[in-house]
Amino acid sequence: MINSPAAKARVLFVDDEPRVLTTMRMLFRAHYEVYFAEGGTQALELLKKQAVDVIVSDQRMPGMTGIELLRAARELNPNAMRILLTGYSDLNAIIGSINEGEIFRFVNKPWSNDDLSTTVARAVTAARASAAMTAKADERPAPAQSGPLPAVLVMDDDARVPPQIQAILGNECRVFGATTMSEAVDLLEREHIGVVISDTRVQDHPVVNLIGTLKQHHPELVSVILTERADAGAAIDLINQGQIYRFITKPIIDNACKITVNSALKQHERLSHSPELHQRYEVANTPEPPPPSSGTGRLLDRIRSIRSWVRRRA
Structure with a gap:
């Protein structure tokens, strides 16, 4: 110590x-x-x-x-x-x-x-x-794996990206795809998602509020950003407000992607079994959130209400 x-x-x-x-x-x-x-x-x-x-x-x-x-x-x-x-x-x-x-x-x-x-x-x-x-x-015994293995959620306007990442990872884990934030939240509510991979924008909407809310209310989730845009401001916001784990640059390089996603899945398990680490990945205070009546506001409310898979497995 x-x-x-x-x-x-x-x-x-x-x-x-x-x-x-x-x-x-x-x-x-x-x-x-x-x-x-x-x-x-x-x-x-x-x-x-x-x-x-x-x-x-x-x-x-x-x-x-x-x-x-x-x-x-x-x-x-x-x-x-x-x-x-x-x-x-x-x-x-x-x-x-x-x-x-x-x-x-x-x-x-x-x-x-x-x-x-x-x-x-x-x-x-x-x-x-x-x-x-x-x-x-x-002093802590190794955690026993129970329930379904965590999956990967890919948010990208390009519907070809999730199958590409599934092909890279093989049968090691399931990959779900979403081309809208609403589809992504639907999957988060239904599936045991451990890692979220997202472009910086989905349907031309920045993902920083969604990623930040996910990390704030579900700190065991691990986010990886796909980027091909030189948007330094968005990257800084995603670091500070979303505690992004890694960036993957486009076009995707198979081996680098596989190493990054596997590392992110291990990080998810580590955070799931060690709540003491959550402070290490605490997000910064975010700007004024969208009003609950807006589309984004309603999606963020749904994220806040999602029950953690960590608690569901307990």
């Missing part, structure tokens, strides 16, 4: 600009045991000697990007929560932050001090929950 409950949480800030680190020191030193590094190499050397609860890193740094640092940090300090700061919109960096660094939040610079403080506090809570679960892991 990283810290005892009474100890101050340990937070590492990484930025090549000394003035940013000075700001972080002033903002956080009263609340946490703070550490600082002026680049990725220095940060990794520190992490080899000192475990931390949260790592807050800038993306654009000379020598090593924030994504590269957080990917390496994940190996050294897997329970630490990772927050990425960036002052520019770069889709490749955003996708990398999910697929390689497993980021808790993506924060744009300049940031709001209050928002950043709240984000770090939530990350600390999640990190300690993960550490506590890891400490008890050896």
Whole structure:
């Protein structure tokens, strides 16, 4: 375990600009045991000697990007929560932050001090929950599989995509397809879905509210996004508001898709049997939801009322 409950949480800030680190020191030193590094190499050397609860890193740094640092940090300090700061919109960096660094939040610079403080506090809570679960892991018997195996739901305007993914996965799991959000919710109500794979837009409607509501009310569900559009803003929203597990780029590469979906199914089982981990994938506060009288609002209400398959199997 990283810290005892009474100890101050340990937070590492990484930025090549000394003035940013000075700001972080002033903002956080009263609340946490703070550490600082002026680049990725220095940060990794520190992490080899000192475990931390949260790592807050800038993306654009000379020598090593924030994504590269957080990917390496994940190996050294897997329970630490990772927050990425960036002052520019770069889709490749955003996708990398999910697929390689497993980021808790993506924060744009300049940031709001209050928002950043709240984000770090939530990350600390999640990190300690993960550490506590890891400490008890050896005492917990392996869960027995009961009921139907979880299936994969694919939301995409292109009806050819679900059969393509079924062909990639073979007979290892069932794949259901939906070309509208209403069809998707129908399937979520009827079937034991463990993983949702979706384009960023379905029938020209953004999926962020649906994905975010799913994660908020059914945290054991794991979402993977299919994308071919360079829409950095949508990707950031999906990270922060939907805790997306991975991105798959189009055109789909069979082997990469199979590895990603199998990993997502394992993550679903892990979250189903370890509720302590749910805080680690907590979604950010979302904008004002659509009114219940609207089509989207009614769909979100249906998602909120879906009974979890975890409870149905208990």
